[in-house]
Amino acid sequence: ETGVTQTPRHLVMGMTNKKSLKCEQHLGHNAMYWYKQSAKKPLELMFVYNFKEQTENNSVPSRFSPECPNSSHLFLHLHTLQPEDSALYLCASSQVGGGRNNEQFFGPGTRLTVL
Amino acid sequence: AQRVTQPEKLLSVFKGAPVELKCNYSYSGSPELFWYVQYSRQRLQLLLRHISRESIKGFTADLNKGETSFHLKKPFAQEEDSAMYYCALGSNYQLIWGAGTKLIIKP
Numbered sequence: 366e367t368g369v370t371q372t373p374r375h376l377v378m379g380m381t382n383k384k385s386l387k388c389e390q391h392l393g394h395n396a397m398y399w400y401k402q403s404a405k406k407p408l409e410l411m412f413v414y415n416f417k418e419q420t421e422n423n424s425v426p427s428r429f430s431p432e433c434p435n436s437s438h439l440f441l442h443l444h445t446l447q448p449e450d451s452a453l454y455l456c457a458s459s460q461v462g463g464g465r466n467n468e469q470f471f472g473p474g475t476r477l478t479v480l
Numbered sequence: 481a482q483r484v485t486q487p488e489k490l491l492s493v494f495k496g497a498p499v500e501l502k503c504n505y506s507y508s509g510s511p512e513l514f515w516y517v518q519y520s521r522q523r524l525q526l527l528l529r530h531i532s533r534e535s536i537k538g539f540t541a542d543l544n545k546g547e548t549s550f551h552l553k554k555p556f557a558q559e560e561d562s563a564m565y566y567c568a569l570g571s572n573y574q575l576i577w578g579a580g581t582k583l584i585i586k587p
Binding site: 468471 | 514
């Protein structure tokens with residue numbers, strides 16, 4: 366498969382569950398991102414990884430835990446979420462460097478519902 | 481502070497009419513600006529970037545540093561242009577996003 370893939374596409378979980386979202390990019394990029402997209406709210410950047418190192422954590426609650434084992438894979442571990450965490454979670458990748466802010470390629474997202 | 485403002489949450493125009501989606505930015509350096517589009521049930525994707533100075537699907541956007549704007553324009557709207565449009569500013573290998581404008585093209 367090409368581009369950026371995300372699994373699962375839909376997830377329903379209770380507040381006491383533990384689950385993980387997975388993202389994989391097949392583009393040879395060196396940076397990966399997690400975003401939260403809620404209805405009627407701007408796109409929120411959650412985490413950034415450059416060369417597998419986390420470079421940004423935008424005050425995200427600790428119930429969200431990212432993991433980047435290599436430059437092609439990105440996980441978002443979820444535990445004890447709240448109903449307000451229900452949203453579309455988007456993964457993106459880009460090739461950074463050379464002083465340019467290059468295009469980000471997005472996955473289809475995981476639609477998360479917390480009951 | 482670095483910021484992107486899209487003043488219109490919703491824009492509705494008739495098919496064949498001109499379209500202008502507004503975007504203003506605040507940035508101290510030399511900006512790199514993008515327009516992304518999200519069609520219904522599709523992933524967010526790049527529409528165009530100011531560096532390329534190209535027209536994609538009939539859309540153009542000109543960077544106006546004096547007015548700190550990067551408005552998206554199309555002379556004749558088509559029904560398939562209905563989508564969510566986001567303006568974004570590149571900064572430190574990240575993108576700062578506007579809130580988005582939902583464009584509806586009426587038949």
